[in-house]
Amino acid sequence: MERRLKIGSRGSKLATMQTYIVLKQLNQFFPELVFELKIIKTKGDKFLEEDFSKIQGKGIFTKEIEERLISGEIDIAVHSLKDLPTELPEELTISAILPRDNPEDVLISKQNRLFLELPEGAKIGTSSLRRIVQLKRIRPDFVFVPLRGNVPTRVKKLYHSDLDAIILARAGLERLGMGYKITEILPTEVIIPAVGQGAIAVEIRKDNDFAREITESLNNIETEFSVRAERAFLRRLGGGCRNPISAFATIIDYEIFIDGFVASTDGESFVRHSTFGDALNPEKVGTQLAETLLAMGAREILEGSPVNISTQS
Known part of the structure; x- marks a missing residue:
């Protein structure tokens, strides 16, 4: 049988x-x-x-x-x-x-303009607060327009609207055989991906x-331990809250490197930090980074206190 x-x-x-x-x-x-x-x-x-x-x-x-x-x-x-x-x-x-596929966010633009070449006041399609608050820190002139639907629908909307560009996850595009649409890969050092992305x-x-x-x-052990650190970070900070929160971890030799941030929903308050730790204790490393950010001002951000913090270290 x-x-x-x-x-x-x-x-x-x-x-x-x-x-x-x-x-x-x-x-x-x-x-x-x-x-x-x-x-x-x-x-x-x-x-x-x-x-x-x-x-x-x-x-x-x-x-x-x-x-x-x-x-x-x-x-x-x-x-x-x-x-x-x-x-x-x-x-x-x-x-x-x-095994984790490419975790980065990517830019797809009309006329294949790179991120820094987009015109002032360019309209960028994304509904992700995580992406918006990070991109605003580099290009505060951008105008962000809600973009919803599945991946092929979002790409189609770019070419049938007045949008200048859209931001999507690289892994999803590549799994769908649409990697050729990518104009520019946004490094994780610039834009931290969503926890577990890819x-x-x-x-x-x-x-x-x-x-x-x-x-x-x-x-895949390497992916498992990396995302366990990321998810521990998110869990400690309150995974269900509406604030933009994310972290990205990689294993280097026998250590985990993790980079994370917390921001207010308007992006005015923003704290980011990174750390190394024992790869065999991923939850401990992720939680420690969360505790560091809380001490740097993330607690006030998450509580909605009227603060204006902008810290990156």
């Missing part, structure tokens, strides 16, 4: 492409098993044209998938790690994180030992 495992995914082109990456590896490792794809519509999919900051609740791209995982309707869930809240349901766990996560029920055994083979 064949052994069948059901894999849950969102139905967007990018989400299914990411799930096929997982399926391809599972089929290579376990050709005797049958994997069945289940497409699940999430709240985020229903409101792609809405302002996500105004949608209540966490996990707008993951909650419905997790509910089906808990109920046993599916055995495995595939997510963009950046969509997963830092606090998972008690019944669930991340069993694997695939990483694909596999989630299972804690009590499903078979799914754990199968999926753990996909895990």
Whole structure:
């Protein structure tokens, strides 16, 4: 009798492409098993044209998938790690994180103008506060215009509007075969990506030992430890808050380097810092960086106190 495992995914082109990456590896490792794809519509999919900051609740791209995982309707869930809240349901766990693809944000512009070559007052399409507050520090003259929809829709909107450029995640574009659209890669030293950006996560029920055994083979240790530091940083600062918060970690030899920031929603108050720590204790390193930022003024920013802090070290 064949052994069948059901894999849950969102139905967007990018989400299914990411799930096929997982399926391809599972089929290579376990050709005797049958994997069945289940497409699940999430709240985020229903409101792609809405302002996500105004949608209540966490996990707008993951909650419905997790509910089906808990109920046993599916055995495995595939997510963009950046969509997963830092606090998972008690019944669930991340069993694997695939090797991280390119984590940077990128610029796509009309006439292939580079970031610093864009005209004064250029209109930039993005709905991400994380991107806006960082870009404002380099080009305060930019006008930011909300940009929503899936990745191909956002790219199409650039060429059918008065936008001068848009900002997107590099990994998503490249997975969709749209990397040729990229005008310029924005280095992580300039724009810190979203926590977990570029990483694909596999989630299972804690009590499903078979799914754990199968999926753990996909895990990449370097990516896992890096994003554990990032997620610990976000968890300590309050992963569900509306403030722009992010961190990016890499492993260098046996140490984790992590760079993070916290800002007010208008970008007027901004604190950024980086640190090194033991790669075998990623949560400790991420939490320590969060504590440093809190001492530098992030606590007042997160509490909404009337402060004007601009610190980068």
